[in-house]
Amino acid sequence: MARHKTIPDEAVLDTILETLRETGPAGLTFARAAKACGLSPATLVQRYGDREALLEATLLRAWDRLDEETEAADRETPPTPAGAVAFLMRLMPAASAEEAATDGLLLLREDVRNPVLRSRGAVWGHRIADALGRRLSVEVEEGKRLGWQMASIWQGAHIWWAFTRERPAEEAIRDALEAWMERALDGGGGTAS
Numbered sequence: 001m002a003r004h005k006t007i008p009d010e011a012v013l014d015t016i017l018e019t020l021r022e023t024g025p026a027g028l029t030f031a032r033a034a035k036a037c038g039l040s041p042a043t044l045v046q047r048y049g050d051r052e053a054l055l056e057a058t059l060l061r062a063w064d065r066l067d068e069e070t071e072a073a074d075r076e077t078p079p080t081p082a083g084a085v086a087f088l089m090r091l092m093p094a095a096s097a098e099e100a101a102t103d104g105l106l107l108l109r110e111d112v113r114n115p116v117l118r119s120r121g122a123v124w125g126h127r128i129a130d131a132l133g134r135r136l137s138v139e140v141e142e143g144k145r146l147g148w149q150m151a152s153i154w155q156g157a158h159i160w161w162a163f164t165r166e167r168p169a170e171e172a173i174r175d176a177l178e179a180w181m182e183r184a185l186d187g188g189g190g191t192a193s
Contacts, residue, residue: 009047012037013061020058021099024106028055056117059110063120066091070124074131081185084135085177088154089170091128097158097169125151136185146184153180 019036020028030041033054037044048054073090077083111117125148132150133143157176161169 007037007039009057010061012039012044012047013058014065016054016058017062020055020107021104025055025110028058030054055110056114059107059114059117060120062107063117063124066124067127070127070131074127077135079135081136081181084132084150085174085181087131087135088128088150088177089174092154092158092173094168094170097161097173136181149184150177150180153177 015037016028016033019032023032028051030044030051034041034044044054048057069091073087077087077090111121128151129144129147131147133140133145133147136146136150137143153176154173157173158169160176161167161172164172166172167175
């Protein structure tokens with residue numbers, strides 16, 4: 001007879017994700033994961049198999065959480081150009097800018113290397129571009145183009161902020177987005193109102 005899980009997978013993976021952010025992917029072991037979540041290493045092996053499967057499951061859980069945050073931001077920010085900026089700023093709050101620019105890059109490396117995780121990232125990128133595009137243009141194709149550009153500006157602004165640190169993250173990233181948007185929408189026509 002199978003035993004019931006005392007701690008659901010989501011709770012286990014959420015706890016392991018916090019450990020993963022501290023140790024980086026190379027530092028994740030079953031012993032560390034077990035200590036963090038309160039299950040034995042043997043139980044984790046039964047649930048996930050090997051370390052690579054545990055790492056993948058943890059990062060897939062992180063994608064699930066990001067998908068939930070993205071859907072909420074899409075629902076709750078206005079369908080306007082200003083809403084596009086608010087949408088992105090909500091997905092990367094200033095409080096997490098430091099972690100995202102440093103330790104978060106280690107997790108991103110794993111996402112890019114693993115085909116399953118890379119696929120999730122690509123789907124998310126399309127979702128972001130679509131959400132932005134609907135806020136930037138009434139024309140679908142123009143919206144896609146602008147959405148991808150704005151997403152690229154957002155990520156680039158975050159990376160360059162991490163190097164320069166001349167101003168607070170939220171201010172620097174917001175200013176970069178608004179400056180790009182002013183130029184992109186000024187000459188583009190077909191903008192959403």
